[in-house]
Amino acid sequence: MPPTPVNMPAARASQLPPPPEAFHLRDTAWHRASIKQHLQHWDGHSDLWVFGYGSLIWRPEFDHLEARRARIHGYHRALCLWSRINRGTPEQPGLVFGLDLGGSCEGTVYRIAAARAYDILLPLWQREMPSASYVPRWLNCQTAAGPVSGLVFTMDRRDEGYVTGLSVDEIVAIVRQGRGRYGPCTEYVLQTADALEAADITDHRLRTIAQALRRPL
Template identity: 25%
Template sequence: MVLWVFGYGSLIWNPGFDFDDKILGFIKGYKRTFNLACIDHRGTPQHPARTCTLESEDEAICWGIAYCVKGGLEKEREAMQYLERRECEYDQKISVDFYKDGNSLEPAVTDVLVFVSTPDPVGNKYYLGPAALEDMARQIATASGPNGYNRDYLFSMEKALSNISHEDDSIIVLADEVRKVLGRSTEKKVTGSDVPLKSHTPAVHISALPEGTVAVST
């Protein structure tokens, strides 16, 4: 058997598992959003981070990396165990067609696994839903957790997409807004409740995922 996994978030720059091949390409009908909560990597239950998921949109395409794991059931099992720990906030695993640049009609690979989240704030406790750009940016600018700052996750994604020459306009807009929030925070004197980052340092004492788990997403 051969396992294919599509990375559209942090898996692009930090896959974290043993794979045999990777292909740059895209999937159809999905767009990135920052509508999912992260409470154990770059956020806390008291101050959730925002992390990336995919949501359906008919004409959308999403660029990323497809990773191939082959070499037997044990190697595939190890990869899946790692991914399921890492992607614990995603409640769905779906199969999609994956396309390479230059051929948008014929899939390069079928049945590629993708971790996504149900966009339902009632049935999915991790789904935050959309928010105003400035509100979302303020949340990302100030959230932090055991694995670091939420903003660094966003900036790493922006850089990774640039490195594969397929920038996502929505990510660029959000990252620029976060920089504006950070710029404003450094222009004023920081006192009392205006110290959002340091206020979350106790969060390192919350129960975290098993060792080896890193910031999600995919």
């Protein structure tokens, strides 16, 4: 099993992700099939919307025609997914954001040109779903200009990487130790917190976590 994170109580050790041999990345063929499945009702002509709630707010990495502040209901932003690639390793995982059940979440919804949909969605799928930990859903996104149906990557609670019930202190300890192919987990969390503050989006729990991460050890 991966080592217990620094300051992780023994009661939480059982929530650590499985060892590396149980972890499988999805290939390009799987991503293409998943995109096709989730676009089966798309008319092929209308522009598509994608909702961002974490790093997609400050690093969307895809061309878009429009960006709007938006809110979805039924899900909230949480550091609820072990990260063993992007912001951690199998031996020393970090945490990344997911949309967990309950509450609501403010973020940014992006409009993608219909003509470029597949070119944009493939790298987006590969980025957001390297191990299929999220469930893509079409949800109602409320914006100041009216509601739009947006593609939202929600947390799959059945996924072996899902974690819940961590205290702020436990989250901070895990985030501080995580580092993956995209860099330190601390950087990821603080950039998200800063992006929300800049957009005047309030997330009280994330603000508390960010304040703790900025305190000297």
